[in-house]
Amino acid sequence: MAREFSRHQRVGEELKRELGILITTQVKDPRVSxxxxxxxxxxxxxxxxxxxxGNFDVTAPAEKSADAIEGLxxxxxxxxxxxxxxxRLRVMPDLRFIEDATEREAQRLDQIISGAVREDQANAESSGRDDDAADPDRGAS
Known part of the structure; x- marks a missing residue:
């Protein structure tokens, strides 16, 4: 029977859990909040x-995320x-911190989509009014 997770995946999960605890409880750098x-x-x-x-504060500017990465x-x-x-590892992996901008990008795309939907609705309403004014028989059903 094959293993479900390889060793490096299990170590990654442990690192993720322990780093989360350490960053919130032990790191005193204000940039890392x-x-x-x-x-x-x-x-x-x-x-x-x-x-x-990732940064919990997705409304913060990108410079703040870069500061957090520098703090880490x-x-x-x-x-x-x-x-x-x-x-308990023989060799502790060298940590390389990389910004995960997935949340920020998702929020940006959501704003673009919402803006496009609002614009389409406004165009549909204005074109609907223009059609009713141009065809008097249409409104008198």
Missing amino acids: LVTITDVDVSPDLKYAKVFV RAARGFLKKQLGKRL
Whole structure:
């Protein structure tokens, strides 16, 4: 019977869980507030881990997200040391923090779609009024 999850996937899930706890409770950098770990992708040899970080405050400017990533990069050594104490691994993966802009992009696309729907409704209403005014028999049913 094949394994459902490989070792690097299990390590990624543990890193995600522990990093979430460490960032919220141990990291004191104010730039790192309101961030969440959305995913951790560990290389098959367990040497590198891409940590995808999202910002809870999706209305904040993109510079704030970049500041949060810089804060996490500054705390990389501390986080790696704390993870080493919590997880029993021979080699602790090198953490690489990457911004996950999925929520921000989804919100932007939602605004574009909502704007297009409103514009279509406004055009349909205005063209409907113009048609009624042009054809007097249509309105007298």
